Amino acid sequence: MTKPKSWTLKSIAQELGVSNATVSNAFNRPDQLSKARREEILAACKKLGYFGPNKAAQSLRRGTFNIVALVLPDSVEYMISDPVASSFMRGVSAVLEKNGINLLLFSGNSDNLNSVVDFVDGFICYGRPRNKQLVEQLKQVAKHVVTVDFNIGRDASVNVNNQQASFDIAKHALHKNDDRVAILGLRLLDNDVLCRVYEHHEFEAGQSIAHQRLRGYHQAISDAGITLGDDRTWNIPESSERFASIAAKEALNSTPRPNVLLCMSDLIALAAMREALKMGLSVPEDVRIVGFDGIDEGQRFVPKLTTVHQNSEEKGRIAATLFLSKEQQTAEIDYQLQLGQSS
């Protein structure tokens, strides 16, 4: 027998004594051949072990892939353990899976969209990718792009009003005009450094999430009649326990000792709470701490964390749905203050 182990459209057509096109049509366009013929062919294919047209070839020809790339702000490795990001991914994958579309994870550290652009139907980009070259490429790429939590003027985007939300939560945390505020910021700076920031003019105009949130804080602070010292802001390069603890400890030991800590993520806020408790401070009596995100662990912590809850999963669902609809539009999604005992 000269049966090849792995069939192709061509070889199977030959075997069955029909043309290429007929087999293809049997799989893709039932109206192009008689019902009898079609069933005969499909049955024969099944029997011989040909499971349908090769998807890679199909995709090359058709130009569609059934794959969407999820571009993460940072390395996949790092992002996958971030509760907020993974919640977002959950929403995205739920919608895609339901539509039979596969998800390709793409690192925001890569310097070239090129390695995947020819394989995907488009991009869902969650937060501004760390590598700026990627941003430029995303602006120009000839496929559908949905951005989330940032904007590059592409097809569609999903956003939360970070400034307003930060304003709200800060306003809630601030009681009197002699409150001593410190800010534990997440990725305020481009580089990876953990540091105390003294002055940085980009903050006033920056479009990153961190800058938006910072403006919300600043507005609430000044509304409360407080003057924020120029040494009251820390930059934490990634939302990890380790970095957050160091920054929190430093902030809590700084003079004047802050009695309000505005944290740009729940992970940071939780680390700060642990440090505060370890130092014998009580929360919220000695120091009020608020977070951002609304992760589960914050709600289980004692005292329960006061934070801004944004439904990241919903955000993911919306982003994916928007992607699938191929519509051009901008969605703004809701957030809620989640009041705990930490402030």
Added chain:
Amino acid sequence: MTKPKSWTLKSIAQELGVSNATVSNAFNRPDQLSKARREEILAACKKLGYFGPNKAAQSLRRGTFNIVALVLPDSVEYMISDPVASSFMRGVSAVLEKNGINLLLFSGNSDNLNSVVDFVDGFICYGRPRNKQLVEQLKQVAKHVVTVDFNIGRDASVNVNNQQASFDIAKHALHKNDDRVAILGLRLLDNDVLCRVYEHHEFEAGQSIAHQRLRGYHQAISDAGITLGDDRTWNIPESSERFASIAAKEALNSTPRPNVLLCMSDLIALAAMREALKMGLSVPEDVRIVGFDGIDEGQRFVPKLTTVHQNSEEKGRIAATLFLSKEQQTAEIDYQLQLGQSS
């Protein structure tokens, strides 16, 4: 001008007045043409905005894709928020990213590998996929397959000795021969039901992780001279707070009230601890609780969780490395007992 907006190898070759092959060689086989010619061509391409050969076409021709599918045991949506699974993914993606290989997430619920098999270089399969058809397909697929935490006799696999580990942790938890033991099992049954299991003969021979662990528990229990009642085992269909709490509550209210809870995951153990504390029981005085996995939250909990720590990230790295090496081999990886105050 008749410049097409998006170049192809062919059109760019025409534009430059050279052959197809020469342009291809300029990108892929520098030794096949003069240095001068090559640089001239590459420069021209850059200038015209041709970023290199289309990857999809390249892949079709070459049969390699630079994509590996990570087959998860359950839906992507669900798996991405599981701390152990995401830790594993972290390890995998770290290695793949370093090697310029992209990661495609594939749901263990899908009933057809077909939708991706033609797009990937192979599969890393983390745990037995929920859908059994997938398992059959994985056995037969003509691409490289590495399985983790289960075995189908394919190219390579990575395993932990679950039975031994469970034996060890159970032995540690059991003190006297009048200990009253209950088991909170994870996915002991195929179906999605939360229930108390009375008898199930498959347990004795099953190869799933849950069955391996169960055998370890049983062995330690009988070694300790304890007879396990046939109504002391619960099946929890997924490692979630909700299900775990219900099962834990039921177990703790059952007669005789257990003073040892063997939990097949940390998430379950943590939920059980919360329920126990809520009921006014003290841990470990009234009830000793042990988990499995070694997630971060367990180490932060008060009392600190006693558990089996397996380095999932390392497991991921090993799986990915094994995949890349294309070797045929089986790796067994280590585990450690992590002793806390919960037992």
Added chain:
DNA sequence: ACAATTAAGTAAATCGATTAAGAAGCTACA
């Protein structure tokens, strides 16, 4: 100066499919 070797580049087959255009056979209707 002539054959042998090497270098540089090209033509054409191929990867595995889709699909527009057309051929062959059949029915129907005047």
Added chain:
DNA sequence: TGTAGCTTCTTAATCGATTTACTTAATTGT
């Protein structure tokens, strides 16, 4: 009977590349 209209199926071009085998031209050795 001739032609119009359907069905059903096939031929051949195409998607965007890679690669083997071949042609030419230049270099080398003697």
